[in-house]
Amino acid sequence: MKPIITIDVGGTTIKHALFNESNQTLTNKSAVDTPKNLATFYAVIEKIVKKYDRTKIAGVALSIPGAVNQQTGIIGGISALPYIHNFPIKAALEKRLNLPVSMENDANCAALAEVNSGMAVNMQNIVMLVIGTGVGGAVVINRQLVHGQHLLGGEFGMMLGQTDQRLSLVGTAVRMAQHYNQAYKTNYTGREILQMAQDGDVTAQKYALKLYDNLARAIFNLQFVVDPEAFIIGGGVSGNQDFINNLNDAAQRLVQRVADIKLVPKIIPAYYHNDANLIGAALNFKIKKTVLI
Numbered sequence: 001m002k003p004i005i006t007i008d009v010g011g012t013t014i015k016h017a018l019f020n021e022s023n024q025t026l027t028n029k030s031a032v033d034t035p036k037n038l039a040t041f042y043a044v045i046e047k048i049v050k051k052y053d054r055t056k057i058a059g060v061a062l063s064i065p066g067a068v069n070q071q072t073g074i075i076g077g078i079s080a081l082p083y084i085h086n087f088p089i090k091a092a093l094e095k096r097l098n099l100p101v102s103m104e105n106d107a108n109c110a111a112l113a114e115v116n117s118g119m120a121v122n123m124q125n126i127v128m129l130v131i132g133t134g135v136g137g138a139v140v141i142n143r144q145l146v147h148g149q150h151l152l153g154g155e156f157g158m159m160l161g162q163t164d165q166r167l168s169l170v171g172t173a174v175r176m177a178q179h180y181n182q183a184y185k186t187n188y189t190g191r192e193i194l195q196m197a198q199d200g201d202v203t204a205q206k207y208a209l210k211l212y213d214n215l216a217r218a219i220f221n222l223q224f225v226v227d228p229e230a231f232i233i234g235g236g237v238s239g240n241q242d243f244i245n246n247l248n249d250a251a252q253r254l255v256q257r258v259a260d261i262k263l264v265p266k267i268i269p270a271y272y273h274n275d276a277n278l279i280g281a282a283l284n285f286k287i288k289k290t291v292l293i
Contacts, residue, residue, distance in 0.1 A: 002058035004285050005049055005099075008106065008277040009064040010034060011080030011133030012174070015274070016048045019061070019282035024117065026278055038083040042096060049097050059100035060093070061285035063109035063277035065136060067151035070103060070288060076151060080133050102285040107136035107154055108145050109280030110234040110270060115143055116283055118271035123229045127222055128270075129156060129215070130234040130277070133175075134168035139226055156222070161214035171214045173237060180207050191240075198242050208246070216250035220258075223265045234270040234277070244269050 001021045008015040014034050017026040028051075035041045049060060066085055067077035073090025094101045104112075111128040114120045120140065128138040137156035139146040146153040157168030169175050173190025180186065180193055184203075188196070196204035219231050237243045248267050255264050270276045 002056060004058050004061050004282045005052060006061045006278045006282040006285075007045065007048060007063070008109075008281065009062060009081070009084070010106070010277075011065070014044060014048075015278060017275075017278050018052070019279065021282070021286065024279070026275060029275075029278075034081065041081075041083065042093075045093065046096060049099065054099060057099060059102065059285060060097055061281040062093075062101065062103045063106040063281035064103055065106050065134070067155070068103050068105045068108075069151055073103065075103070077155060100285075102281070102288050104281060104284040105136070105138070105151075105154070106130060106277050107138040107234070108147075109278075109284060110136075110272075110276035111138035111140050111145060111154075111232075112280035112283045112287075113272050113276040114232055114234075114270055114280075115140055116280075118276065119232050119268055120230070125226065125228045127219075127226055127228045127231050128154070128234060129219070129231060131172050131215070131237050132235040133172065135171045135215075135218075136235075140228075141226075156218055159218050159221075161217060162210070167214060167218055171211060171218065173211065173243075176207050176211045180204070191236075194240070194243065209250075212246050212250035213254070215247055216254045219247075219251055219265050219267065220254050223263065230266040230268055232268055232270050234273070236274055238269040238276075239273045241269070 004019045006017055006019045013031045015031045017029040035044055065079035066075040068075050073088050075085050090101050090103050107128055107130040110130050120126045124142055126140045130136040135157035137154035139154050159167045161167045161170045177188055177190040177193055193204050194208055197208035252264050272279055
């Protein structure tokens with residue numbers, strides 16, 4: 001079985017690795033900054049693939065934001081990378097790389113990994129929230145992804161949070177840091193501000209609380225729409241146990257404050273953390289049988 005080059009395209013970084021199907025492992029993991037335009041994006045992907053002998057590679061699996069149409073190879077919707085949308089990008093990549101290419105929405109990839117062998121391996125119905133530069137998501141019912149009529153199933157970043165702002169703009173540490181730095185003329189990362197809040201900084205706590213409350217509100221609403229067994233948190237924050245604990249606390253406060261049914265959503269981190277998208281992309285490649293591997 002030939003290995004698969006698996007690539008996770010994010011708003012800030014592009015992670016990549018080699019996936020070995022026989023033992024379900026990732027090797028050669030690395031990351032680069034996400035380009036600002038399409039030409040540079042192509043160049044980055046080509047550079048990643050050129051590291052390997054094409055004759056020994058099954059193909060290239062992409063985890064990518066947006067409403068991915070796997071039949072047409074076109075990415076609809078919106079994302080932090082406007083240049084990837086609304087044209088046959090899959091065909092363009094296959095021509096440039098001279099290899100079969102598969103694509104799936106990044107959060108759907110994360111959900112595939114968790115259902116296949118992660119936290120949801122024994123669950124039927126889950127909601128996945130991938131928190132990075134924006135908020136992505138996936139809905140799994142009876143262990144099947146729900147893509148939706150317009151391929152927008154799980155696009156929770158489009159949900160409205162407080163003050164009618166999209167969740168992707170008010171529900172991530174990246175956006176929180178942008179708001180904080182703009183207000184105080186600083187240059188902190190989201191991770192640094194969350195740690196400051198954890199250490200007792202009152203101003204940082206105010207910004208962190210808004211982040212947690214926006215996410216908790218979305219989770220609360222989704223509990224009464226999908227009623228999943230668990231909400232699985234993916235993305236970089238999934239490895240931060242303080243983040244998971246604080247989000248659980250925010251959800252509990254919300255339930256106690258407003259709900260007649262005192263059902264507290266179960267919120268747990270992804271088993272594969274930042275690797276979930278890479279693993280899921282490779283699994284999607286296999287599922288779609290782009291080539292026989």
